[in-house]
Every structure is written in structure tokens, then in C-alpha cells.
Amino acid sequence: MLYIDDIGRYFLMIKMSFFKPSKWKVQRKLIFKEINDLIIESIPIVAILSFFIGGVVAIQTALNLSSPFLSKSLIGFATRQSVILEFAPTFMSIIMAGKVGSYITSSIGTMRVTEQIDALEVMGINPLNYLVFPKIIALLFYPFVITVAMFVAIFGGFVAMTFAGVPSEAFISGIQMDFDPFHVSYAYLKTILFAFILATVPSYHGFYMKGGALEVGKASTLSFVWTSIIIIIVNFIITQLLLS
Template structure:
């Protein structure tokens, strides 16, 4: 983002601090929460679906139910609890995204360190951070529940486990994008 912004600033009347401003806004509002969540839907969501789906195919879930264990709570609840830590991952990605933009701008010769930091501080709205973390919590619930649902309720054999993982990724990605749109409309306009 910082390099693209810098390369498109051809007018000398536009200040260089705009590079830091654009990087901050892009990373905090969209790139960190939304793009990382879609990547996690592909990596982690397909793992959740395939692991629970494999347990369904090999009748391990049926064995849990025969033993009197609530299999939904036993298999899915820990994934929801684990994803409560997901905002920390997004916080780290926000920091690294802005820091990477600073490195690219300063060492690429597009802006000085002072100009970039001024752009980061320019017109800062603290609610944007809260907005990003609200989105992250919603995305975390989607990342935990949709893949778990597709894995838990799948039918068939080993071939269907792969299909369930694909369907799970598609539905998780679509719901992340739709909920991103809805949350943006509700919280930022």
C-alpha cells in the first residue's frame, strides 16, 4: 500500500505524509481484519472441517456420543474459545503492516521517517481501532462455527471430506465479506 501510494503521488503539491496516512487507514480498516480472516478461512477453516469431518467418517463422533459425551461441546466449543484470542493475531498484523509500510517507504526512498510517522498520526480516529477489533470478533465466530458445522454434519466418505472443506472455505469467505460490508455500513456510516 505504501509503495503504491508513493508511486501514484506524482503531484508535488500532495504532501508525502499521505503515504503513512493511506497505509494506516488501509491496514487497520481492511487489510488486517478482513484479508487475514479470509486467509485463515482457507488455512484454519479447512483444517477444522477436515479434522471434524474425518472424525465423522471414522465414526469417532458416534463413539463419543455412545460414551455419553456431548460431542458438539467437546469438539466445537474449544475452537470457539481458542478464537477468542484471534484479536491478538489481528493486532500483531496491524502493527506489522504499518511497520512494513514504514520500512518500505523509508528504505525505498519514498518518504522520510518523520513524514511517514506524521501521516500515521494525522487525523487519527481511535474508533477505527475499536471498529477493526469488533469486526475481528465477528470474523472469529464465523471462522470457528462455519467450518465446524460443515465438518460435523457432513455425510459420506473420505472424498466428501475434501468437498466439505472446499464448501466450508467458500461459505466462510462469503460470510466474512458480507459481514464486513454490513459492519462497515452499521459502524462507519
């Protein structure tokens, strides 16, 4: 019963975040700030993680393709497929649930605890539009982050294989082998859905939290758990619908 109440309130929150919009002059500033905080500032960590995980994926694939009858280009092929289909959109989004999600929950939660959200309401400003809407818009640029993750992870795989002595021509021809553009569309469709989840679920946990500073920490943890669970479930549903 409690979860049904939460789900209903979550959808009402999304609806309310599009109502009573703030002035465009103000909204524009907020959107640019959120793009900087949520997208631009995430790129370094995404690039570092992607590079090394791409390398690990390539090394583990190479380990399992030790037979001399199997072409070395399969390493590039498997790395590309793993990165585009799963690693970049899904696992990077779970990592982002920790970084971006916790940031959103703690920043909105702190505003709740320190009565800043009450102050907005008293001024006659819709706090959901002021706080949540810019985050939703900023995260429309999230596919850009995932694109960076895809390229850097495949590059990481290439570097790892170069050090391992795999001919670079073989890895590159593997990357180009049997390329299906639908897989990229599938990855970006997932990414857009995950972006929406990343913007709204942590906002919900921050906006409706109760208590003091300690509860802000608890809300951030809870937000990370729920964002990850929802991403994994949505990932399963989308994969079932589009790839099975």
C-alpha cells in the same frame, strides 16, 4: 429451502455446543490445544503476509501520490487507514478461513468419517461441546492475531518506504495523523464477529459432512467458500452500520 434447513441446523449446532459441558479439567486442555493450533501457529504466516502486503499497500499509495503538492506523510496515513480498516481484520480473516477454517473442517470431518464422533456420542459425551466449544473460546484470542497483522503490515509499509527513499519522519507523522480511535474499535468489533464465524462455519461443515475421505476435501473447500462469503457480507453490514 435447503439453505433454510442449513441455517437452522447451524444455529442449533451453536446452541448445542454450549450444552452438557465436558469436565473443566478436560475442557481446559482442549482450549489450550486449540489456542496453540488456531492462534499461535497462525502468527508466522500472518506476520509474513502482513509485512509484504503492508509494503505493497505503501508502494501503491506512493505511486498514486506522485504530485509534489501532496505531503509524503499521506503515504503513512493511507497505509494505516487501509491496514486498520480493511486489510488486517477482513482480508486477513479471509486468508485465515483458508488456513484455520480448512483445518477445522478437515479435522472434524475426518473424525466424522472414522466414526470418532459416533464414539463420543455412544460414550454419552456431547460431541459439539467437546469439539466446537473449545474452538469458539480459542478464537476469542483472534484479535491478538489481527493486532499482530496491523503492526507488522504498517511496519512493512515503513520498511518499503525507507527503501523507496521516503523520509521515515514523514511516514511516521502520517501514521499519527488524524488518528480516530473509533476506527480501531470498529476493526476489533469486526474481528470478534469474524472470529466467531471462523470457529463455527467450518465446524458446521465438518460436523455434518457425509461420505468418505473425498468428501472431507470437498467439505473443506465448501467451508472456505461459505466462510469467505459470510465474512464479506458481515463486513458490509457492519461497515454500513458503523461507518456510513
